[in-house]
Amino acid sequence: MNAVGLVAGVWYPSVRQTVAAAVACGDVRAKTATELGYTELPVSVDVAPPDMAVRAARPVLDRGRVPAGDLAMVLHASVHHQGHDAWSAPHYIAHQLAADRAVPIGLLQQCNGGAIGIELAIDRLRGDPRSGPVLVTTADRFLTPSWHRWLTDYGMATGDGATAVLVHRGDRPSDLLLHASATTVAADLEVMHRGDDGLDAHPLGHGPQIDVKRTKRAFIAAYGVDRFIKTAYDRISEAVATALAEAGLSRSDLRYAVLPRLGTKAMAEAYVPPLVEQVDADLLDLGRATGHLGAGDLNANLADLGRGDWLGPGDHALVLNGGGGFTFTAMVVSRPDSPSSTARGAFR
Known part of the structure; x- marks a missing residue:
């Protein structure tokens, strides 16, 4: 595909829980904290997720010079x-932004939702030449009693935050240019988050606190952990290879390969091996002070790449993500010559 323009932003609450504080109060054991590798997690005490998304979106629309009324969709x-x-x-998000003509759509794609939103935005631009830009937001807040940010799942701790990505045709100011995106699917792995449970009639019908560890233990007892590791390896390898081919790049053309914001041990087991088999780039981990951001890891990584100094003009990076269900997405992006420049061969 021709390059698509991206303007990306992220919003975090000011309150932070350090790992030392979490260990001291018994939220997490010291050994587990070491395996996760986080330094702190953002905690939203009084801002709900949709309001976080609005706070992330407003400066993104300003930088992209897009009035909210011009948006075609809010995903x-x-x-x-x-x-x-x-x-x-x-x-609600569209209402608060005054995106009165945008079609608002909610995405339940687990932790890969933000990435899938960007792909759907591209499909809208490709399918409708009259379409205005599309805004993709993510936001999550993980509070007890329904979710314990340190204990609900294996291999990650969750931080609160929101992201916003403006997807346009490359004819407006851009933080990044998106050259390729590839998603692979392993729908049989949905059982990892269901385990032996039946489908209940009410929310939280299986317990007052979501316990993904319990369903994953049932999956491992039935199928073994190697089933997930092998499937993830195959699907990640396919997504990375497809994205590189679509972008017209070789394994040595990337400056960085950016990891999801999972725990370091989990990434070393499932994500790093297929990635280093496919690319020669330095691995970039941007999530040690944020934790896993629910649906927003990939989009937050785009925001950090776009606003940080890791990439010089023309440098390329591959951004990798995955989410329960499962889907795996790899995107290839580059730094434009300047934030105000438009893409050569911009998407039309």
């Missing part, structure tokens, strides 16, 4: 509770 991805029941968080 919002999340993992956990958004603040109300039987209610549409995407419509």
Whole structure:
């Protein structure tokens, strides 16, 4: 595909829980904290996820010089509770932004929701030449009693935050240019988050606190951990190879390969091996002070790449992500010559 323009931002609450504080209060054991490798986690005490998304989105629209009324769609991805029941968080976000003509859509793609949102945005631009830009937001907040940010799942601890990515045709200011995106699927792995459970009639019907560890133990007892590791290896390898080929790049053309914001041990087991088999780039881990951001890891990594100094003009990076269900996405992006420049061969 021709290059697509991206403007990306992230919003975090000011409150932080350090690893030392979490260990001291018994939220996590010291050994587990070491395996996770985080330094601290952002905690949203009084801002709900959709309001976090609005806070992330406003400066992104300003930098992209896009009035909210010009947006064609607002796609919002999340993992956990958004603040109300039987209610549409995407419509709320569009309302708060005054995106009155945008079609609001919610995405339940687990931890890969933000990446899938960007791909859907590209499909909209490709399929409708009259379409305006698309805004993709993510936001999650992980509070007890329904979710324990340190204990609910293996291989990660969750931080609170929101992301916003403006996807446009490359004819507006851009933090990054997106050259390729590839997603692979392993739908049989949905059982990792279901285990032996039946499908209950009510929210939290299997217990007052979400316990992904329990369902993963059931998966491992039935199938063994090697089934996930092998499937992830194959699907990640395919996604990376496809994205590189679509971008017209070789394994040596990348400056960085950016990892999801999972625990360091989990990434070393499942994500790093297939990645280093496919690319020669330095691995970049941007999540040690944020934790895993629910649906927003890839989008937060785009924001950090776009606003940081890792990439020089023309440098390319591959950004990798995965999410329960499972899907795996690899995107190839580059730094434009300047934030105000438009893409040569911009998407039309």
